[in-house]
Amino acid sequence: MGLTFAEICIDARDPASLGLWWAQVLGWPHHTDSDGDVGLTPPAGSGPPWQFLTVADDKVVKNRLHLDFVPDDQQAEVDRLVSLGARHVDIGQGDESWVVLADPEGNEFCVLAAE
Template identity: 45%
Template sequence: MSTRLACVVFDADRPRSVAGFWAELLGWTVTLDRPDQVDVAAPDPDSPELALTFLPSTRAKRGKNRLHLDLASRSLDHQRTQVDQALALGAHPVDIGQGVVPWVVLADPEGNEFCVLEPRAEYVDAGAVAAIVVDTRDHVRLADFWSAASGWPVTRHAARLTGLRSATGLGSWLEFVHSAQPSPGRCRLSLDLAAFPAVDQAAELDRLRAAGATPIDSDRVNCLALTDPETNEFRLRWLAHDWSTT
């Protein structure tokens, strides 16, 4: 596969501050700290977990993000410890209509929703981030698009959920969950794809367009901004060196 998932991107009012929150909560490290970008990644450079990238943005958050992170837990005690740590770091509980559920819904200091899950067997080897979850009107269609875009195969089907995972069977899941009305407007979280240096740019763009992507204007160098079939924005990075070093 010539293109792969590179990271989850947060548009942030204060990138360094919110990156620090996530680094502390996940036990990860800041691997890049610049005024225009802060990266947070698992401390093991060989970890299959996707990094988090924080970019400055002046666009205000509107409604619930269509993409959020689910954090894994090893036990109910570990779940409670994670919730307590998140609250101490500046998170707060939020009600998104979840009702009485075994997981805990919180928001980070800039209001980005995330869940701390109860222990689940399917996430036992996922790492700190159990899943990257996307709300969608058509979970099968959108999962098929992202499988084609990223090379991650579809490995889980349910009535309201379709899940992708790296072909290695390691790292976080990418899950698409049916929602009758995903939040309108631009989401503050998105995905970055990264292309290997030898990839033909025109051919790769044609491939993504054939799968259902639409190019849009980009304000960043060495990347192309697109939307998926449900208008979720994402970026395709064109790199002159190994994608994993950025």
């Protein structure tokens, strides 16, 4: 018996806004289903699809799981993400080579140092 990684599901108060924000960040096409959930379709070989699902509650605590991204230019990418609405967050990371940001609903993610 085996498992196949099918998709990443992200709870959102406003899946339309958050899904569109991530579609813009990643440059991926998006669609909205009949329930109002938003799906992002990655290019081939770029990982699983993402689904933004409606929930009634706000995010309150630090994520138990987060996403890491490797940019071509870390500072340029951080600047771009902040200009789109991301914000810097301190989760106790200290002085590290990565930058912790949060999306518009407060979900933390890291922008790693360029390789």
